[in-house]
Amino acid sequence: NLAAANGHQVRVWSRQGSQIEAVLKDVQIVLSAISMIGVRDVASQVQSFPLSPETIFVTATKGLDPQTTCTPSQIWQQIFPNHPVVVLSGPNLSKEIQMQLPAATVVASNIPTAAEVVQLVFSSHRFRVYTNPDPLGVELGGTLKNVIAIAAGVCDGLQLGTNAKAALVTRGLTEMVRIGNNWGAKMETFYGLSGLGDLLATCNSPLSRNYQVGYQLAGGKSLTETLANLQGTAEGVNTCRVLMQRAKQQNIAVPITEQVYRLLQGEITPRQALDELMLRDIKPEYNY
């Protein structure tokens, strides 16, 4: 809608709809908003069709590949090594954008001119688009915050109060920065729209599916029941599992992610997760 409102010709593909070949014919930009589970499959399908070498791939998926722990843009870049890939991520609850409420986002790429093209395509008086040279940091911000949003939903579901929520979100950001550092992302990116910005949006909105997962679990629902009633994908559930695997391999301290993981596995109750976090060894605030 945003690109079409700017006068661009837009074609939409879904697996329920039109032929992918017809949609890809002569395109300048391919934007993927497939949920993580389908990214590799769809990128491989796209590979079978001819594209101009200048075609830019934009990815809006917020997740991690369970097999490889790759981010979605890394998958697109592996499959299309000679094409520019741009990450689009920010505090962008889609229902609000659909209602034309004001929002801002980030487009990030190793190829600055590609990010600038995408910035122009989507920018409007209701959608402010910033460029950024750290695609990995931008992508990880949008991905890692989903796990903290599950925890924030639990926090609100248990009615733990504003102090608890502020502590959780702030310590959640510290955890995101620690993981990002290990991964090779820039620390400052996590303090921008795609990190802190998206963390605040997702941890504070019932429109977020990840927040909803935590909220429903705190209310005593099982994960199976919660996911069955959820509209759309809560990527944080899969991301949390992949992250635990990587954190163990790389020896990264991820206390909040670990409690969310155990909760999702059904190993502990939301109250036990809270106690585990509060009763950890006391320590200095900063220890990246």
Ligand SMILES: NC(=O)c1ccc[n+]([C@@H]2O[C@H](COP(=O)([O-])OP(=O)(O)OC[C@H]3O[C@@H](n4cnc5c(N)ncnc54)[C@H](O)[C@@H]3O)[C@@H](O)[C@H]2O)c1
């Ligand atoms: N909804 C939002 O507010 C929002 C905002 C920013 C980013 N995102 C991210 O965008 C992605 C999609 O979110 P959504 O809200 O549209 O989720 P959704 O569950 O509503 O839609 C995901 C779509 O992916 C399709 N899909 C999955 N596997 C596929 C495959 N193998 N082949 C073809 N299609 C396949 C599904 O059919 C579905 O239409 C997620 O990674 C999400 O984190 C969502």
Ligand SMILES: O=P(O)(O)OC[C@H](O)CO
């Ligand atoms: O509904 P969620 O939890 O996937 O959140 C949507 C977006 O990531 C918010 O920016």
